[in-house]
Amino acid sequence: MATAMAAGKVITLDEVVRLLGARVLCGKDLAVRLSEVGAADLMSDVLALSKPGMLLLTGLVSVQVIRTAIVSDLCGVVFVRGKMPGKDILELARESNVPVLSTAMTMFQAAGVLYGALSGR
Amino acid sequence: MASEAFENAFAVLGRDFANAGRVSTAIKDTLKGLGIHAPIVRRVAIASYEAEMNLVMYASRGKMRLTVSSEAITIDVDDEGPGIEDVSLAMQEGYSTATPEMREMGFGAGMGLPNIRKNADEFVITSEVGRGTRLHIRVNLLA
Ligand SMILES: Nc1ncnc2c1ncn2[C@@H]1O[C@H](COP(=O)(O)OP(=O)(O)O)[C@@H](O)[C@H]1O
Ligand SMILES: [Mg+2]
Numbered sequence: 001m002a003t004a005m006a007a008g009k010v011i012t013l014d015e016v017v018r019l020l021g022a023r024v025l026c027g028k029d030l031a032v033r034l035s036e037v038g039a040a041d042l043m044s045d046v047l048a049l050s051k052p053g054m055l056l057l058t059g060l061v062s063v064q065v066i067r068t069a070i071v072s073d074l075c076g077v078v079f080v081r082g083k084m085p086g087k088d089i090l091e092l093a094r095e096s097n098v099p100v101l102s103t104a105m106t107m108f109q110a111a112g113v114l115y116g117a118l119s120g121r
Numbered sequence: 122m123a124s125e126a127f128e129n130a131f132a133v134l135g136r137d138f139a140n141a142g143r144v145s146t147a148i149k150d151t152l153k154g155l156g157i158h159a160p161i162v163r164r165v166a167i168a169s170y171e172a173e174m175n176l177v178m179y180a181s182r183g184k185m186r187l188t189v190s191s192e193a194i195t196i197d198v199d200d201e202g203p204g205i206e207d208v209s210l211a212m213q214e215g216y217s218t219a220t221p222e223m224r225e226m227g228f229g230a231g232m233g234l235p236n237i238r239k240n241a242d243e244f245v246i247t248s249e250v251g252r253g254t255r256l257h258i259r260v261n262l263l264a
Contacts, residue, residue: 041227042227042228042230043226043227043228044171044227044228044229044230044232044233044236045230045232046227047167047170047171047232047236048232048235048236048239052159052160052163060225060226060227062225062226062227063139063142064141064142064174064226064227064228065227067141067142067145067146067170068170068227070142070146070149070166071142071145071146071149071163071166071167071169071170072163072166072167073159073163088139096146
């Protein structure tokens with residue numbers, strides 16, 4: 001994965017929404033807490049390297065992103081660069097209770113902002 | 122958990138990318154419903170999903186069979202497809218014959234089979250060129 005961050009701090013998905021200026025595409029419970037973020041376009045990397053509860057930043061828009069989030073027990077998915085997933089993707093996410101956000105930020109910007117928040121800078 | 126084995130078989134279709142992963146998420150739900158420890162469920166689901174993606178990407182069709190006993194969870198995958206000429210080469214990290222289309226879905230980095238092995242307590246892969254490939258994936262329930 002491009003980045004995996006864990007610095008001991010914990011933030012909520014609500015805070016992620018605010019920090020990234022993100023749109024919530026689905027997900028009811030945004031009080032979910034997270035301490036790790038990973039950025040990847042390669043789902044095999046997520047399947048090999050992620051930890052349960054991680055938040056995924058990705059530029060890949062595919063139904064496989066949601067399936068990867070389900071099997072890896074991720075806490076949510078953020079699509080970067082304003083990418084909008086199709087109906088099939090959101091339907092699966094909703095059915096499976098995977099929160100999905102979309103931010104206009106690039107992967108690099110979004111990772112930087114969340115790194116800052118998790119490392120307390 | 123009951124001591125008798127629980128078994129469930131699923132059919133998987135090659136090239137059916139829209140549904141790829143469905144069986145593995147169903148397996149995950151089943152295991153969760155049986156009350157199996159979450160980290161074990163996760164290992165099985167990850168191994169199962171990489172195996173299912175391989176079946177969909179490379180084979181024509183196949184079956185996945187889930188068996189749960191009091192000792193272990195096993196996934197047996199049996200596909201009809203081109204098979205693998207050099208299994209030890211295919212097992213190496215980074216070896217891949219995936220097409221650009223497969224890479225666009227986030228797979229095809231040659232990490233699937235190594236990750237299946239990593240998550241399994243027992244992993245056996247056998248293949249016959251021109252016929253198909255079989256995987257036996259076992260994750261123990263007891264330490
Ligand atoms: N079920 C299968 N049938 C035929 N070939 C397969 C199968 N599974 C894997 N392979 C071959 O083994 C290679 C490595 O597989 P894997 O480690 O999952 O990596 P990837 O799928 O990313 O290429 C594949 O690129 C493919 O050539
Ligand atoms: Mg693979």
